[in-house]
Amino acid sequence: MTDQKTPDLNQxxxxxxxxxxxxxxxxxxxxxxxxxxxLVNTGNGKGKSTAAFGLLARALGHGMKAVVVQFxxxxxxxxxxxxxRNQPNVTWHVMGEGFTWETQDRDRDIAAAQQxxxxxxxxxxxxSVGVVILDELNIVLKYHYxxxxxxxxxxxxxxxxxxxxxxxxxxxPELVEQADTVTDMTMVKHAFKNGVQAMSGIEW
Amino acid sequence: MTDQKTPDLNQxxxxxxxxxxxxxxxxxxxxxxxxxxxLVNTGNGKGKSTAAFGLLARALGHGMKAVVVQFxxxxxxxxxxxxxRNQPNVTWHVMGEGFTWETQDRDRDIAAAQQxxxxxxxxxxxxSVGVVILDELNIVLKYHYxxxxxxxxxxxxxxxxxxxxxxxxxxxPELVEQADTVTDMTMVKHAFKNGVQAMSGIEW
Numbered sequence: 001m002t003d004q005k006t007p008d009l010n011q012x013x014x015x016x017x018x019x020x021x022x023x024x025x026x027x028x029x030x031x032x033x034x035x036x037x038x039l040v041n042t043g044n045g046k047g048k049s050t051a052a053f054g055l056l057a058r059a060l061g062h063g064m065k066a067v068v069v070q071f072x073x074x075x076x077x078x079x080x081x082x083x084x085r086n087q088p089n090v091t092w093h094v095m096g097e098g099f100t101w102e103t104q105d106r107d108r109d110i111a112a113a114q115q116x117x118x119x120x121x122x123x124x125x126x127x128s129v130g131v132v133i134l135d136e137l138n139i140v141l142k143y144h145y146x147x148x149x150x151x152x153x154x155x156x157x158x159x160x161x162x163x164x165x166x167x168x169x170x171x172x173p174e175l176v177e178q179a180d181t182v183t184d185m186t187m188v189k190h191a192f193k194n195g196v197q198a199m200s201g202i203e204w
Numbered sequence: 205m206t207d208q209k210t211p212d213l214n215q216x217x218x219x220x221x222x223x224x225x226x227x228x229x230x231x232x233x234x235x236x237x238x239x240x241x242x243l244v245n246t247g248n249g250k251g252k253s254t255a256a257f258g259l260l261a262r263a264l265g266h267g268m269k270a271v272v273v274q275f276x277x278x279x280x281x282x283x284x285x286x287x288x289r290n291q292p293n294v295t296w297h298v299m300g301e302g303f304t305w306e307t308q309d310r311d312r313d314i315a316a317a318q319q320x321x322x323x324x325x326x327x328x329x330x331x332s333v334g335v336v337i338l339d340e341l342n343i344v345l346k347y348h349y350x351x352x353x354x355x356x357x358x359x360x361x362x363x364x365x366x367x368x369x370x371x372x373x374x375x376x377p378e379l380v381e382q383a384d385t386v387t388d389m390t391m392v393k394h395a396f397k398n399g400v401q402a403m404s405g406i407e408w
Contacts, residue, residue, distance in 0.1 A: 013310040021308070031401040039406070041251060045387035046243070050258030051251035054284070057261055058254065059405035061283030079265030080258070104225065106217040131405060163406055180395035181406075183249040188386035196384065197235040201263035201335060202243070202367055 036162040038155060040179040042138060042171035045187035052133045052165045053080050059163070060089055064130030067123035069093045071116045072136035072168075078204045093119045113145035117154075124158040131163045138168025141175070152178055240366040242359060244383040246342060246375035249391035256337045256369045257284050263367070264293055268334030271327035273297045275320045275372075276340040282408045297323045317349035321358075328362040335367045342372025345379070356382055 039055075041048040056066050066089060070081075073094050084090045095116030123132045140146055152174060155164055166175065176182050191199075198204055243259075245252040260270050270293060274285075277298050288294045299320030327336045344350055356378060359368055370379065380386050395403075402408055 010310045014308045017308040027396070028401070031396055031399050033398075033400045034403065035400065037395050037400065037403060037406050039250070040392075042392075043390070046385055047245060047251055047255035047258075047387045047389065050262065051255040051389075052258065053261050054251075054254030054257030054259075055406065057257050057287045058283035058408070061285070061287030062404045064405050079262035081265070083261045083265030104218045104221040106214045163403070176392065179393070180398065180400065181250055182392035183251045184390040184392050185251065185255075186247070186388040186390045188244075188246075188380065188388050189383070191241050191384035192231075192235055194237075194384065195235050196237045196239065196241065197232070199238065199241060199367070200266045201268050202241050202259060202385075204262070 035160055036158065036164070037180045038178065039163070039165045040138075040171050040176060040182045041165065041167045041185060042169060042176075042182065043184035043186050044169060045185035046190060047185045048167040048169075049080075049135050051183070051185075052135060052167050053084070055163075055165055056084065056090070056131060056133055059131040060087060062130075063089075065089045065128055066131040066133065067091045067093070067119075067126075067129050068133045068135060069095065069116050069120045069123070069137075070135040071095055071113060071140045075204055079201055091123075095119070109140075109143070110145045113140040116140070117146055117151070121154055124154050124162070124164070127159040127162070129159075129162060131165070132158070134164065134166045136168040137166045138171045138175070141172050142168075142170045148172055148174060151175075239364055240362065240368070241384045242382065243367070243369045244342075244375050244380060244386045245369065245371045245389060246373060246380075246386070247388035247390050248373060249389035250394060251389045252371040252373075253284075253339050255387070255389075256339060256371050257288070259367075259369055260288065260294070260335060260337060263335040264291060266334075267293075269293045269332055270335040270337065271295045271297070271323075271330075271333050272337045272339060273299065273320050273324045273327070273341075274339045275299055275317060275344045279408055283405055295327075299323070313344075313347070314349045317344040320344070321350055321355070325358055328358050328366070328368070331363040331366070333363075333366060335369070336362070338368065338370045340372040341370045342375045342379070345376050346372075346374045352376055352378060355379075 095112045299316045327333050
């Protein structure tokens with residue numbers, strides 16, 4: 001802060017930021033539509049489900065009601081389930097009995113997925129629900145345990161202001177096409193690959 | 205489920221999943237290290253901060269204490285702040301007075317960043333804190349408002365079982381190098397680009 005260049009640097013910074021503010025303000029002004037959004041979090045990296053749970057917290061902070069359907073039950077003692085089941089305004093459904101390579105029983109997995117979709121359908125018809133989170137839905141669609149067209153039709157027919165978040169690797173192209181906001185969580189590196197086990201508070 | 209091929213399909217599925225289970229089980233067996241992790245969520249897509257807030261919920265569900273330092277204050281009425289400030293075991297600090305193009309005052313932004321880092325340092329020395337979230341730290345590092353080496357040293361010197369999550373676009377290469385798990389949230393598409401304004405419960 002003491003060298004002579006600081007005033008110049010500060011002025012140049014102010015000029016650059018003023019130009020940036022003009023651009024950002026114009027973009028915000030242009031974005032006027034208000035409606036419920038359809039988000040997809042996919043990719044091989046970490047953060048697909050946790051970003052959905054962060055949105056859930058955000059929505060609860062705005063007083064919204066939320067429904068979560070978990071289509072793949074990794075384990076029964078997750079921090080997110082323990083935490084959100086204690087919150088008012090959250091309904092939490094867990095379907096499936098483990099990753100599909102744990103059960104190895106295709107008929108049972110299909111039945112669980114269909115039961116999960118019934119819970120999802122009820123939420124997608126309920127105007128009082130502000131956010132519906134369909135966690136790991138992409139996995140059951142990848143295995144064709146649900147009819148993709150039925151899923152897309154039910155999501156499209158939801159109340160106008162309701163937000164939907166779908167997570168899981170390998171999102172189907174038709175789902176990406178229909179979505180408003182799609183993020184590919186791209187793995188740059190992962191602790192698991194360096195021998196670190198799934199830590200509580202981080203992976204579950 | 206009624207055609208003759210179903211039994212074959214089910215058997216092939218079971219065989220494939222059994223092979224997958226063997227591989228997954230071996231990987232889990234190999235990952236034995238337990239320690240606090242350093243995570244970085246970067247990239248231009250949606251989900252960097254929300255994934256950190258989802259981890260926060262997950263950690264709270266395991267009974268951990270958490271500290272959040274937000275280095276860039278976008279607005280004062282976010283759902284995440286309203287929600288988590290009401291939770292026990294969370295300390296929530298907001299530094300900065302808007303995006304840097306809003307304030308256009310470099311000296312003030314630097315002072316705010318340094319104040320934020322003092323709060324971070326206190327958390328990074330506190331063994332009772334299980335998770336420290338440094339939201340948008342990448343932005344203030346990009347503008348050189350904090351000394352990168354000091355930040356990396358303080359993070360490296362934290363308690364052994366403490367997790368740290370850093371978010372924000374344009375993570376510095378040295379930060380990525382030191383981190384355990386790094387995700388690039390890659391934008392596939394974003395509703396804002398189609399004229400949808402920042403919706404409560406989704407963007408704030």
